[in-house]
Amino acid sequence: MSVGILGLTEKQFLAEADNLSMTPAAAGRHWRQLFRQGTLPPEIQGKVKIPSMPIVRREPDGDTLKFAQQLEGGLETESVILPQRGRTGRIRTSLCVSSQVGCAMGCRFCETATLGRRQQLTTDEIVGQWFAARHSEGRSITNIVFMGMGEPTDNIESVLQAIRVLTEHGGPAIPASRISVSTVGRSQGIERLAEFANEPGFRQLRLAVSLNAPDDAVRQTLMPVNRAEPMADLHAAMSAWPAGNRLPILVEYVLIPGVNNAPGHATAVAKFLQGLSVNLNVIPYNPIRDSPWLAPTESEVVAFCAEAREAGLRTKRRRTMGRDAMAACGQLGNPALKRERPTRSK
Numbered sequence: 001m002s003v004g005i006l007g008l009t010e011k012q013f014l015a016e017a018d019n020l021s022m023t024p025a026a027a028g029r030h031w032r033q034l035f036r037q038g039t040l041p042p043e044i045q046g047k048v049k050i051p052s053m054p055i056v057r058r059e060p061d062g063d064t065l066k067f068a069q070q071l072e073g074g075l076e077t078e079s080v081i082l083p084q085r086g087r088t089g090r091i092r093t094s095l096c097v098s099s100q101v102g103c104a105m106g107c108r109f110c111e112t113a114t115l116g117r118r119q120q121l122t123t124d125e126i127v128g129q130w131f132a133a134r135h136s137e138g139r140s141i142t143n144i145v146f147m148g149m150g151e152p153t154d155n156i157e158s159v160l161q162a163i164r165v166l167t168e169h170g171g172p173a174i175p176a177s178r179i180s181v182s183t184v185g186r187s188q189g190i191e192r193l194a195e196f197a198n199e200p201g202f203r204q205l206r207l208a209v210s211l212n213a214p215d216d217a218v219r220q221t222l223m224p225v226n227r228a229e230p231m232a233d234l235h236a237a238m239s240a241w242p243a244g245n246r247l248p249i250l251v252e253y254v255l256i257p258g259v260n261n262a263p264g265h266a267t268a269v270a271k272f273l274q275g276l277s278v279n280l281n282v283i284p285y286n287p288i289r290d291s292p293w294l295a296p297t298e299s300e301v302v303a304f305c306a307e308a309r310e311a312g313l314r315t316k317r318r319r320t321m322g323r324d325a326m327a328a329c330g331q332l333g334n335p336a337l338k339r340e341r342p343t344r345s346k
Helices: 010-014 026-036 123-136 152-166 187-196 218-220 231-237 265-272 298-310 336-340
Strands: 055-061 064-070 074-087 093-097 100-102 118-120 143-146 179-183 206-210 249-255 276-283 315-317
Touching: 010 026, 026 187, 064 152, 074 123, 093 123, 100 276, 118 152, 123 152, 143 152, 152 179, 152 187, 179 249, 187 231, 187 336, 206 231, 265 298, 276 298, 298 315
Parallel strands: 093 143, 143 179, 179 206, 206 249, 249 276, 276 315
Antiparallel strands: 055 064, 064 074, 074 093, 100 118
């Protein structure tokens, strides 16, 4: 018998000690050694399973690094290491992780959506991205953002279990306050995340919602999910997010020139978000392959942000990182997978 160790918290691994012919003390020691040092003693290597996820591509763009890991069966998952220097000069390094290979949501501004949903990632494959960043690339990861390939709420239980592992004090030790889960706005997924955020230790988990439009008409042209769950449903789900001493919801707005940046659009966004505890994060569009749109100009980004602030929204713009390596927001996905997509029977 072998146990997938990267997908288990220390307590869960201890529960397997008898089955692995280990004492609880030895099991805990081996678990901590793997997460902290990246190694296991030879005598137990056959008793535990670590997913085979070799790094097959590394694509640096300045300080940003996109890396691809090969999964069993030949598919790939992509992750991005994003170092950023804060106002105090301290460097924090975020890891953008994937929860699926491809995505079924079909957002028109996203490269991953062109692949379709190819495969759900298991918990140990999600945590395996952190493991590779920490122990193969030697990076000290301070923040985790579920903003890579896939819709996290479409694979919610694996994502939540991964968060349990990633926050373990004896393991990765990423505080819940430095983990963000980004969703296209599926109400049931937000409700499940809210339930999880009410568990002890996860109150500061951050919700990020991809809005990208001032109204249903615009949002529906960009995000097919809006047909089934219009903005009124999204607002209701956001309103139900746990209140109290929590971090504001991060509202993501991919700014696409000529689509969602007309005068008055930012004001309409502020009106929609009125009464919610939110921060608006404006993301200049990163063109995908064969894109019908260009990236916005600096003046277009500045104008939209200024209008949003004037309308009363706490607004920041996201620094563009990794665009040249197709590692920026919305650009992940091996184009070869599009050629391999199976055709649907009529």
